[in-house]
Amino acid sequence: MTVQPIRLFGDPVLRSPAEAVVDFDKELRKLVADLTETMQEAGGAGLAAPQLGVGLRVFAFDVDDVVGHLVNPVLSFPDEEEQDGPEGCLSIPGLYFDTKRRLNVVAKGFNESGDPVQIVGTGLMARCMQHETDHLDGVLFLDKLDSDARKAAMKEIRQADWYDQEKPPTVKLSPHASPFGLGR
Numbered sequence: 339m340t341v342q343p344i345r346l347f348g349d350p351v352l353r354s355p356a357e358a359v360v361d362f363d364k365e366l367r368k369l370v371a372d373l374t375e376t377m378q379e380a381g382g383a384g385l386a387a388p389q390l391g392v393g394l395r396v397f398a399f400d401v402d403d404v405v406g407h408l409v410n411p412v413l414s415f416p417d418e419e420e421q422d423g424p425e426g427c428l429s430i431p432g433l434y435f436d437t438k439r440r441l442n443v444v445a446k447g448f449n450e451s452g453d454p455v456q457i458v459g460t461g462l463m464a465r466c467m468q469h470e471t472d473h474l475d476g477v478l479f480l481d482k483l484d485s486d487a488r489k490a491a492m493k494e495i496r497q498a499d500w501y502d503q504e505k506p507p508t509v510k511l512s513p514h515a516s517p518f519g520l521g522r
Contacts, residue, residue, distance in 0.1 A: 341379045342372050342390045346500055347430045347478070351388050356395045356474040359409045362452035366396070370407045370450045373398035378405075382428045384466045386473035389429050397470035401463045408455060411447040411471050415440045425465065425479050431500060435491050437479050439465045 345351055359366060369392060377385035377398050386397040398407040418440075425437035443464040445457040459467055469479055480491050495501055 340372055340375065342376045344376065344380060344385070344389050344428050345391055346502075347427075347480075347495060348502055349391075349429075351391050351393065352429055352473070352478065353476045354388065354393060355476045356386075356388055356393045359394050359396055359448075362409070362448070362450060366394075366409070367450045369394070369396060370398060370409075373407065374400075374405065377428070380428050383462065384470040385428060386470045388473055388476075395474045397473065399463075399466050399470065401459075401466050404463070406455075406457070407450060408445060408447040408457065408467075408470075409450065409452075411445050411467070411474070413467060413471055414444045414446075416442050416444060421461065421465065423465075425469065427469070427479055430478070430480070430495065432498065433491065433494050435480070435483055435487055437465075437482050439468050439482075443467045445471070 369387060369390075372390065373385050373387065373396070376390065378400060383401050384397055384399040387394045395411065396407060396409045397411070399405070419442060420438055421441045422436055422438045424434040425439075426434040441464060442460050443458075445459065445467040447455055449455050457463070457467065472479065480488055483491060
C-alpha cells in the first residue's frame with residue numbers, strides 16, 4: 339500500500355469516463371489498497387481511481403466508520419427524496435459547496451475479488467456513493483451546482499493556491515440530469 343498523489347481539478351483524467359474493471363487480480367487489490375490508504379491519509383470520505391490517474395471504475399469509501407470499496411458500481415434510488423448540503427472533493431481541496439443529491443441509494447457492484455456487493459445508504463453514505471460514481475463518469479460535483487453557485491465556485495478555485503492558471507479547467511453540466519432537479 340502506498341499513498342499516491344491526488345489529481346487536482348483541471349487534470350483531464352478527472353473528466354474522462356473510466357473503463358469497467360474486467361480483471362479482479364493482484365493489480366486491482368493493490369489499487370484498492372492505495373485508494374483506501376490515500377483517502378484516509380487525506381481525510382476524505384471517498385476516493386475514485388481517476389483521482390489517482392487510473393481510468394478504472396473503482397472507488398474506496400470511509401463513511402460513519404464503514405470502510406470499503408466498490409468495483410463497477412451501479413446506483414439505483416428507492417425514492418425521490420433529496421438532500422442538500424455541503425460537499426467537497428479531495429481533487430478540489432479546501433472548498434465546499436451546497437450540492438443537491440438523492441437522500442437514499444442502493445449501490446451494487448463487486449469487491450476486489452469479484453464477489454457481488456450491495457450497499458444501502460442514506461445521508462452521507464448516499465452522498466458519497468453518488469459523488470464517487472460521478473467521478474467514474476468524468477463528472478465533478480461542481481457540475482451539479484446551479485449557474486450562480488458554479489460561478490462562485492470557479493472564482494474560489496481560481497483564487498486557491500493549488501490552482502494552475504496555465505491549465506484552466508472546464509466545467510460542464512452533468513449528463514445525469516433528472517426530472518427531479520438533480521444534476522443541474
